[in-house]
Amino acid sequence: MKPLQDLKGITQPVLSGLRKLGIHSIEDLLLHLPLRYVDETRVTPIRDLRLGEQAQVEGEIIHAEVQYKPRKALIARLQDASGILTLRFLNFYPSQIAALKEGNRLRALGEVRNGFFGYEMVHPQCKPVREGAAVKQTLTPVYPTTAGLSQPSLRKWIGRALETASHDELLPAKVYQGKAWPDFQQSLLQLHYPPPDADQHALQEKTTPAWQRLAFDELLAQQISMRKHYARRRGLGAPAMPPSKKLVSALLKSLPFGLTAAQQRVFTDIQHDLGRSYPMQRLLQGDVGSGKTIVAAMAALQAIEHGWQAAIMAPTEILAEQHFNKLNTWLQNLAAGAAPVRVVWVAGSQGKKARAEALAAISSGEAQLVIGTHAVFQDQVQFARLGLVVVDEQHRFGVQQRLALRQKGAQPHQLMMSATPIPRTLSMSYFADLDVSVIDELPPGRTPVVTKLVSDARREEVFERVRAACSQGRQAYWVCPLIEESEALQLQTAVDTHIALQEAFPELQVGLVHGRMKPADKQAVMQAFAANQIHLLVATTVIEVGVDVPNASLMVIEHAERMGLSQLHQLRGRVGRGAASSACILLYQTPLSETARARLKIIYESSDGFEIAQADLHLRGPGEFMGIRQSGTPMLKIADLERDAGLLEEAQAMADWLLQKHPQAAEAHLQRWLHQAQELVKV
Template identity: 60%
Template structure:
């Protein structure tokens, strides 16, 4: 949006200021109203210098005693001030001549800043100050401090926000009955109190998110999110989609040939998906299942249902290793039924790739598995009825939609082995139907998790030797491929060389993201066939690798991995009958966050509990990958406040059913201009 247009929408904003406001996402006066303070500073009282407490922020009034430029250890302006109780040093490491001129002996100052102990006594580095001319009254309320950007001062923001509070539409968007039931204060009263706190509200009270004014804002934000996602859900259901009812000939044939029975959870989930596919509107379902819960067979059944109904199905995975694993597994299951599964990846030879693309466009193949290559220009489906996206959080929102749009309103099944905590599912995934496989297949053995200091590496190497001699296989995972001076991590290449030297009697393989696809495939095939006993790898083996004979996972520099990655990697073992273990090698000293992560993974095996604690550690934005998801982030609401999330969800249903005008006004206030961020 050009600055001139923005300046028109926000009265009082010059074109230069308008550019800064745009950088903060502030386009309208109501956006300024919702640009709430980060914190509040108490400038309502003056503290005697003698009462200053190191480490605390306070305000003082004092007279300049001396002011000079020092040069040791660097050029700086040092000003000594005094009141009736004592003296204080003000130190400026960067300063202008105008500041030096203002700080002449005898000048009376109002000073605000954090006091700390210095060589010459109490001091403040770069205080905020104002030269006083006579007796100037103190503010009567707390001073708000806003999120800002370079070149946009707090004074400018306060001026524009004060004007917005006076001129913007702050009328109520919630019905009186709903406000009364929820015991929430009015919107106008809440934003005014948060921008200009009334007397009696101190900074500590305003920092409490349970404070009624903050709670109202958090509720409104959650409500806007719920309303927008529910509208998106309703809009999709209004569109037509192919009815994939099928006749059961292929799905029944696969179930009859499988060497295992579906668990009760898998059967329940399949019934839910089967019911959706038979509807005349697009399915938009998220299939969650912990590592090894058996999501691939559900994807196979869904794909076969599309084929039975005269349509095509495509399965897209984020990495070549995972996509190829799916292709191999589906081929093994479906080849005996006479159904070919096509394979499409960016690394294929042009001739092979063109041949597959031709077969897909001519409907000579009904099932295709691949990577991002599936959504490339030139890949056309004759009759795509179902798009399956595995590890959906690893794709951007446009990539997920691009596959779905290869068919006319194709059904979509998104799969994730990263469990989504309940409150996150209720908020960010409110426009999806969610199915959960909450049961592991029989025969999966619990994985013993051990935390081991890297100083005991030699003990782990001996354990690897003994296991491999006994006929077992081992993964050894490292976080980097090449040396990094910044991180000083053990690399996959160094580890491979070291282990090859220490364990010359073993067959050791190395796989990482920079290997050529055919080289990578050869190493993985060797490990699957037990021709390679020890596989040194980066996180390319995080998902999709299924080798039941592998019973030990060693993770190098475990403190550098996220919880979801650690849980996924641990899930690569424990797939056979043998007792399995995951050893987390860590380097000292550990940061507090790393210590918490390792404690969580050590104490928990339930993916949903790990995800819940991960959400608590990282916050929703980082957990869902805000940039990838395409979703507007929650700025004020706390997803651990389950009651408020539930209340917003219920209120959204009520508003859409009984007060649609209120719903539209609420969405206009909170999300106008950001509709492109919502899921399509």
């Protein structure tokens, strides 16, 4: 890789700006591709301008003045042989006033709008020209940039990089056999300097042969990286844990329910992985309520039976506590050797004494199953023999957090669980180094949840629905809106809602739970709700995952338009856990944005987690969908997982072939595309 400093004359401010964009080498600069293009290859006569189109005109300034009514603006009149066009600037500098002096000749590029005096351009790009000056020969690229790094500067240095860097083909011809794609150099030239007759719509949509070629190359690099990590993991040593002969069967006999066929199938996968002498890295997907926890418990028992410790990490204290209570109930009567299985939990808000006891039990090995929040991976927590790590709702933890927990064991097996189903293309790309199992059926007895969209103007009707459900002995949730800007504001909203609902329902016991409560208070409220001592529970989104109260048959979600699809689906999954018919009311405020309208339509029409996840991926993109934008995993810059799904499948097959037959070429290709990225490893 050639450093940026090899570009003659490059300055420190330019280097600093490029690094902010993630550009660290000349090769990175080559692959910094345009967002869009503007057409400066032709000059349009003023009389031929069309409303709403972007165009370039050339003429002489015949009048310019600063007007102060109705608001301050610099107004200039540009004339060519066919007519006159108004140029309007609402923010301007003395240099612009000088450039627009009467008699000056210039070209203006902008969108044509209707103005008071006919057609006008607001804040067009202007540059002085001599009469008869040549127009540009290629479309003008507009690049992603940052403050202090102008478009002309970016174009200049990308042009220098194209003159300086190597554009050689790195891969065997077979890789591109049957493709009508340009080579690497031609692809770059066609994207940085498209000819005037290029299909601008196809360029914008990234469907030209040049875009397709580079999208394939990027996906191929990602797949090579993933397959290398997959192979490397198989070279590591991990404790082999043969199938459990006692504990798992004892647990299953003690439970009041049987496993579904899907649960049995995925546990067979996990059981097989744990018996190997290299680390398991398996992603367990299952929709809300599909029974992932019992599968995690069985995996933990397989480790415990062979003298190893297991850890289960959850994203919230409520969920960690629920796991602890449920697993402790299941496992407390099972014996590993002479003593019963000991389960402890660790959380940031734990009391000093309880925490010290838990830490001592973990470090001595007495605690065989450790359950907690991110506090589990803190330095004070030292495991005696950690053999299995289970990460629930894995996308909520950053890579560094998951790695910190994994490093507490020599090379523990790892099971990641997610109730946010992962669309196939995302699984094939960002999770290609993992083995994936899916629980694709719900346990018997789950009732379908009816979803209703209700405007906030009909709030009184919703109150009546809540009153009716609770008077029949059922319970309800009232979820407060997500307020990302301020946790304190969200908390206040929950407190205010609690007071308002207590006044609205004097005959009901109305509880309140939120993330800032002390664990003991939170636990007391949740236990009271589970025991039907609280009829209506006001909650923030802390109840999104893990809460299991079969008698709760109604959920009201305020400001549902503010929430993401996966979050709405998770919340809705808190009801419908018993035999009673259940409903989820999505209260929304108008006017709705197009995105909010699309989200609510999807959640109203579908209860299929995978279908909702695919729609969520479409609306948000992969980074936001799986929390990988901040996780250290490099995002795809060119390829799009929906548009390029076919290319992804080809890249996956080609990556395996290259690594087997042409490993050096595969490595060179990886270096070209991902040399500066953090390792694409799911830990």
